[in-house]
Amino acid sequence: MSDHILEMRSITKRFPGVIALKDVSLAVRSGEIHAICGENGAGKSTLMKVLSGVYPTGTYEGEIHLDGEPVTFGSINDSEARGIVIIHQELALVPHLSVAENIFLGNERARRGFISWHETNARAADLLAQVGLDENPTTPIGSLGVGKQQLVEIAKALSKDVRLLILDEPTAALNDQDSKHLLGLMRTLRDRGVTCIMISHKLNEIAEIADSTTVIRDGSTIETLDMSSSDATTARIIRGMVGRDLDHLFPERESREPGEEVFRLEDWTVMHPTQPGRVVVDGAGLSVRAGEVVGIAGLMGAGRTELAMSVFGQSYGRDIRGRVFMHGKEIRTRTVGEAIEHGIAYATEDRKTYGLNLIEDIRRNVGAAGLRKMARGGWVDGNKEIAVAEKYRADLNIKAPSVMSVVGQLSGGNQQKVVLGKWLFTEPDLLILDEPTRGIDVGAKYEIYTIINQLAESGKAVLVISSELPELLGICDRIYTLSAGRITGDVDAERATQEGLMELMTKEKD
Template sequence: MADEILRMRGITKRFPGVTALEDVNLSVRRGEIHAICGENGAGKSTLMKVLSGVYPHGDYEGEIHFDGELCTFSSIRDSEQRGIVIIHQELALCPQLSIAENVFLGNEQATRGLIDWNRTNHQAAALLARVGLPENPVTPVLDLGVGKQQLVEIAKALSKEVRLLILDEPTAALNDDDSEHLLDLLRGLRDEGITSVIISHKLNEIAAVADSITIIRDGRSIETLDMKADEVTEDRIISLMVGRALENRFPPHESNVGEEVLRIEDWTVHSSSQPDRVVVSGANLTLRRGEIVGLAGLMGAGRTELAMSVFGRSYGTNISGRLIKDGQEIQVRTVQDAIRHRIAYVTEDRKRYGLNLIEDIKRNVSAARLGKLARRGWVDDNEEYRVAEGFRRSLNIKARNVQSVTGKLSGGNQQKVVLAKWIFTDPDVLILDEPTRGIDVGAKYEIYTIINGLAAEGKAVLVISSELPELLGLCDRIYTLSSGRITGEVSREDATQERLMQYMTTEQE
């Protein structure tokens, strides 16, 4: 077609023992925002790595036509020379270097073999203005938040005269304001004639920004939808992604709340880096057996700081207050103390803090409680295997076996491994920080089912989430946090997004 900038036909990519892509077809129109949706492990990122030359020609079957010409990319540099630039979910910036140095890394502005720093900084400033980032080009990247780093990556892409921009989960780690700014930027680039391909699990964002959507399921392209011509709804997208209709986003949950298991009283935490700054102030909350409790708050409200400080003071300084468990005050000064008192915490950043990505599933599952597997001071390898295999089956972790490297798993399956690791510690209280961040709707449903099962076993579960519909659909009670203070407590029956947002934006207790 005359308006096509990209056509991929019959793309098949195999790894040892696994077919990641099979006969995938993708067509992208010039100057559009084209979304690719699918469950974790469906093959979305693999397809984009084929396109960008990460997997070189000859390593896959099929054809890539860009701007009407057959392309055989042998490397990322080859694809970038044609104007195809990919921004991976894991940002590829050097934190110690300045913004300008990162923007032109590998593409240095040199004169007679020497870098022209005036030209470098001047051109970087122009690119930063283009992406709406009001920062000095000499600022080190490590001083920027994730949202601003994402904009630096886009500025870097623009410096390469990008014609097709590929973004893999660009808003997964961003707050609402940064996400909206990024989506506005993509619209602006579309107006300039730049084509974008975006991989995302956030269907509301896809609906807001995409011109068309291609659905990939189990390594196959299922259907391409035109957002203007077709009747596209979230339910239709979900049905195509998972191969079945999800009549409810949340599994049924029967509340069976028991006695109080943990009470947090007058909990105050000061910042680790700025000891004079209070990040949690006089917080009080209770958790009961068999209950799922939500904790809602805007970015920076202190949700993660509260959770980590309770979990063995793994965050904060000058911490004061009381922890009452099963009616007795406990001292939890280390992570080991927390585990011993049967408190567990699933971090929001599974790749950095939750998992050892170069280890296998078996070693990750056992990591927090090796003592349970010790026999005369040695880990019983057979028992370790049996335990991990039990979790692989019960949590439906999609991997060939428990010797599979955790870093090779999809995001949803990695999250299940983190859950298995902490369930293995046999906690009474399980704190889940953003348990479904960066995973698709099908995997989310499975995580919700696991959470319901934990509550049904009598465990108290505290869920921290930035997604209010998630808290409303999952929790028995919801606390709200604003500027480090608990500002409200709402029952399931009385909770609405509007009421929660009202409490989340007030500083009065």
């Protein structure tokens, strides 16, 4: 008998005009952590939707074998009945319901037609203990952070007697501490006999935790690696994902001397919008020159995004004090419109909620922040709108059939390029990029880094906020460190180290 719990054989999935999966095969051993890697749009999530019954039998070609026997799934309920549970990157939780209610939603603990709340909460408490989450089962799920919500999703999977757990980008939105806890939980589940499939772009996590890794590129299986083998290197995985060697994770930059100061912030202080007396940004000051890429490093809660949003039209905070200068002249940025007029653009860290209209097309999204530039007599010129979108689709290499493609159907990397296109159309002098590569693959990251270089070479001032220190060290000229809302360091990137930055990021108030 095979030791494989799962085999997917020659899976082909077609959409109108597109072959999303072409003859893909996957074999997963019982009791292992199996990683799946590939660029955005490679077909990873599509393959898992086939496996979990989101795309039912008959909508694809090929076979699925579970425990050596062929199976057919007409729905998610069918796959869950066989112990297969998928946790999507976008968590399927109801914020106004309690933790216990979310765990047993659709799988209620009932007696004689009535929900037994005692049994529901008691069983939920037991499941929460299994995933290492010390929370009251009656706590509203919306009051928990993303890391804790992820653990609730796993507790929900355990309530369904999961045998094969699929996690799609499980650590994409988590901080380092929550990520380590989740990876540790996956090891515990493996030791208990639960097989895990993890889709991830974080190659360091894959190297740390995966037993096997399958690489998918352009809808086809490239290879499966035994991670205990000396051949299973990060370079090999990257080569399989992008179809070429990336000798450097970051594009080379020409040595250049930054120009005159473009942006300066002095004594910037921001209070929390709902908690009186709580200082979120405390007397911060920084500057960015023309042709310079400047980073902001800080731990979760340090105030990085809050600083950026408060500068960009006071989109966050209250009782905001301090001075903003563009090209040496003091300006006001009381509204987003004012900030844009003064040449400031802000690409948010949450592109799906604040950066894009996901049900609209590329054309409408690219032009959204610069409608006045395309208007005549109060009406938007549709031809110009299409021409502008086509220009940025070509310049930024946005992979889509046309500018009429709906943004919500694009991969994460291409969505991020649409966000960049929207703000580049406003022709800013300062572009603030908040987590510009979050949730996108290594190939798309390289393209984003190249765009940032090109912006700097054209004389733009670029301010990058990132949780990944190697990223800041790889693309920035200087790096500011932020701790508890205060600027604690201004370091030349060439002389900076991760250890040195971390020391400044954790520096306590003098």
